[in-house]
Amino acid sequence: MxxxxxxxxxxxxxxxxxxxxxxxxxxxxxxxxxxxxxxxxxxxxxxxxxxxxxxxxxxxxxxxxxxxxxxxFKDFQPAQFFVSLALVVLYVVMINFIGFYIATFIFMTLLLLYLKVPKLHALIAVVAIMLLIYLAFGLFLKVKLPEGVWLKPLLKQLR
Amino acid sequence: MLQTLAQMGAGFLNALTPINLLLMAAGVAMGIVIGCMPGLSAAMGVALMLPMTFTMKPETGLIVLGAIYCGAIFGGSISAILIHTPGTPASAATAIEGYQMTLQGKAGKALFTASYASFWGGLLSCISLYFFAPLLAQLTLKFMSAEYFWLSIFGLTIIAGVAGKSLLKGLMSGALGLLLSTIGLDPILGAKRFMFGQAYFAEGINTTCALIGLFSMSQVFILAEKKITERAQAAKVTDKMSLTREERRIIRPTIFRSWIIGNLIGILPGAGASIACFLGYNTSKQFSKHKEKFGRGSIEGVAGSEAANNAVTGGSLIPTLTLGIPGESVTAVLMGGLVIQGLTPGPELFGKYAPMTYTFFAGFVLVQFFMLGIGLLGCKGFAQISRLSDAILIPCVTVLCVVGSYAIHKNMLDIVVMLIFGVLGYLMRKFDLNTAAVVLALILGPIGEKGLRNALRISEGNISILFSSVVCWVLIALCIVGIVSPFLMAKMEKKAEADAVAGTDEDLGKLTEEDSV
Missing domain, CATH: 1.10.287 (Helix Hairpins)
Structure with a gap:
């Protein structure tokens, strides 16, 4: 053709x-x-x-x-795509303020629930990923992930 | 000779440390998981795991990336056999015979054949890696500035034709990457260039962030735009996972032939595992004494395809490590890992860094054993993972992209760059531009620029220096071959695919006729 x-x-x-x-x-x-x-x-x-x-x-x-x-753009789902994109952008912005772990927890929970993942599966996914990142990056590679400008003073006091 | 043998032996001793063995197993398992999930690709997996290798020793990091690569190529066969959906394009031919075997209740036999053939295909490909890579690397000793300029152009012409529908768009992507590679300080004069007022860009665009964005984050957007559907239930493995002595004897010559095919395809820039699997499958059919079994669940078909696609892995590392020219997306990412570790492909890898290189080679051999063991023991579990919904993959991969890009320099701007390249990669894939060409241009651009500018400085601006040696002319000729080869490869792939499908249809037609009689 x-x-x-x-x-x-x-x-x-x-x-x-x-x-x-x-x-x-x-x-x-x-x-x-x-x-x-x-x-x-x-x-x-x-x-x-x-x-x-x-x-x-x-x-x-x-x-x-x-x-x-x-x-x-065959089969393009505009609502799903733009909500996911917006959440990703918001997630990156929020890491700066509330720190990596809290931002990740909120981002994953919101996106998984929006994508209609059953609650138990969503919980398992959030816990598994956060645990994996803590073990791989926090403990094994010793990477200090962002604590967030809003939470940093609080964490300092706690320490 | 003796020195090389000693280095090979020392490589095995270095590779056999507990941490290397542990990471090999983890890398293979991770690769299999990535490979068996139809939404994810081998290149994406390697790009995603790249930041985790930074703090490791170079050889350990490369072993992990190699393990993910091999695991992912093999992993694609699990979903191809059990759910009739190849996890990666490299297992498309495996699905033809593998799924037929599953329908006949021989899923265990098909999985065993795939693991066994993948193991031998991968292991035999290491032989050529050991023997051809140092020889080819010696050639690059003759390279001066002008030759390095042509070499970078050759690399770009090669990758421009890979994985894209249009060669011109591939070349445009490469040129865009070259332009982006000029961001940062001038490598000769140190003057600021296109830095958008940000000191962050002084060292140029962070290649790893670009890699993660173009390969992994863009895949997240691709998954997010599609309607999320449930994947087919994986078939249960009811039979024993083994082959009889007679069956092993039957597939032995097939594996040998597919090794040669896969290896050559791997070495040839521009070709990849997806072509090799169809060629391996077709050749196994041509030489088979049981042609009637093809299309009805032939173990030779599964072995032919799987041995060929895994034999590509070792072969494709040869041009990557010696000339710095990756033939496909995965090796482009692997080369990124090499460059980020501060290593340059070429003779140095077999001279100054020989202990590291031979440790990596030994690790690559050992990875094949892990692939066999983990593949056989865990394929039932991996099959269940392959059903994981895209809805779960989207946030999980996003988080890994974010943490991976941050971990490099612990800089939030790296995440922003990754995200920008993610959107760019998504749009490029939508409009048939070539993301691998951009990545390679980002890596090769500075090498080419230094080569060109040094050559012109030596010749006081006389451009004829670029055409002054035989090696230059050979490289120019190779650039032309690089432009033409994608057309030939596309023809070869189409023909092999058409032959495989036509042959299978013909056999099934005969079968139906026989049944109706």
Whole structure:
């Protein structure tokens, strides 16, 4: 079957051109000797993107166009995806304030319950992962995980 | 020669420490768990476990990563046999015969065959690793700055064609990675470049965080976007897990042939275990004296596929350790582990760092024994784990990604970088761009830049220095081969896959006709 141009690829091309444009303007602010190699990589990315754009246009004229987005995001569950993404971002932010272990407990519990995991399974998963991290990173690798700026003074007093 | 033998022996002595043995067992078990879960891949598992190896000795860290790699490739066969869903693409051909055997109540026999063939495939692949890797590494002694520049370009052309649908998009991904690799201090002049006003970026983008984001975090987003469904119940193993002496005799030549196939495929950049399993399966069918059993649960089919995909592991380490050119995503991640430990692929690994390298090789041999033992003893349990819902995997993998990226420098910005690369990796996978090419470009970019700039400094800006030696021309020719090879590999894979499916359908057709008569 002849390959049609994917409309979604326009986004890919625009993204690559935007990256080239950003790095190009930033590159101009560097010392002349430091500009050469980044310029080489910018030109390389620009040339390859342009080649891909030409290929897309040839495909569009010869075989037509189709929405690549539908293919890429088939069976996409928007609510589930964006809630999960938001919780992940919130989790990373909260680690800074309430510390790794408490943030992990809250994040895992909320996400597991949102994804409709039975409560007992969720509890086992939370306990197992936290235990694994404590044993592997806390005891074995001796990595001090973030305590959180809000809890640090309290923990200091307790010690 | 004697010195090499002594180093090989010393490698075994070093590898046989209690901590190494314990970590080998843990790595293999972890790899099998990752491999048998259809949502997770070997590259993802190795990337996720990478930070845990930082505080270990380099050889121990590499042994753990090698154990996860081997375990994951084998683990895929468990779900392929018991739930007809290959855990990794490397076990796709195993599902054809393995599941037929399960339907006939021979799941134990199929699992034993898979473990036995995987063990021999992996073990035999170590032979070529021992003998070809030092020889190839000697070649790189002739490399100067210009050659290193071409070598990095060769690596990128190779990986650009791997695992992607479009070569041009693969090359674009590589170029994007090269551009991102320029973030940080200028390696020659020390001037700040594209650092977004953050001193954090002085040493460039943290490769490990990028690896975890591109391979593991992006997989979390892929799982989170799909409707969560329950996986099929794993079939019960009712028969004895063993093979008769006669059956072992039958599969012996199959394993031998698949070892050669898998090894060659592993050494060839651009190919991988998913191609090897189909080629191994097809070849076992071509040479079989019991062709009628194919499609109806043939132990030769299972052995052919499994020995070939595990033979890839040792083979694929050869170009990775000697030239710094990983042929597939998993070895790209493994190379990341090597570079992060401060080691450079090439002759140094077989000279200055020979004790470490030979300890790793010995560990890789021992890992095969652990794979056999743990595989045989635990496959019933692993089969149950393979049913673990994506709903549980999503938060668990996220937490491991977060803690893994933080553990490297104990810096919250590392988690942010990992998350950004996670989103980038997710979008790249959605639009058929190649995440492995970005990773490799991040690793090879600085090597290529130093090579190019040093060469131009020596020649006072004369570009002809890049074409001044035979080695340069050989590498340029290899770059062209690197661009062409993905087309050939894709054709080979399609043909092998079509042959396997067509052959099986034909056999089943005949079987139905016979039954109706």
């Amino acid at each position: 002849k390959e049609k141009m994917k409309l979604s690829d326009i986004g890919v091309v625009l993204f690559m051109y935007a990256v080239c444009a950003y790095f190009y303007t930033q590159n101009l602010q560097l010392k002349p000797e430091s500009q050469t190699y980044p310029r080489f990589t910018i030109i390389l990315l620009f040339a390859l993107t342009t080649m891909y754009l030409v290929k897309m246009l040839i495909q569009a004229f010869k075989n037509g166009v189709h929405k690549g987005k539908d293919e890429a």
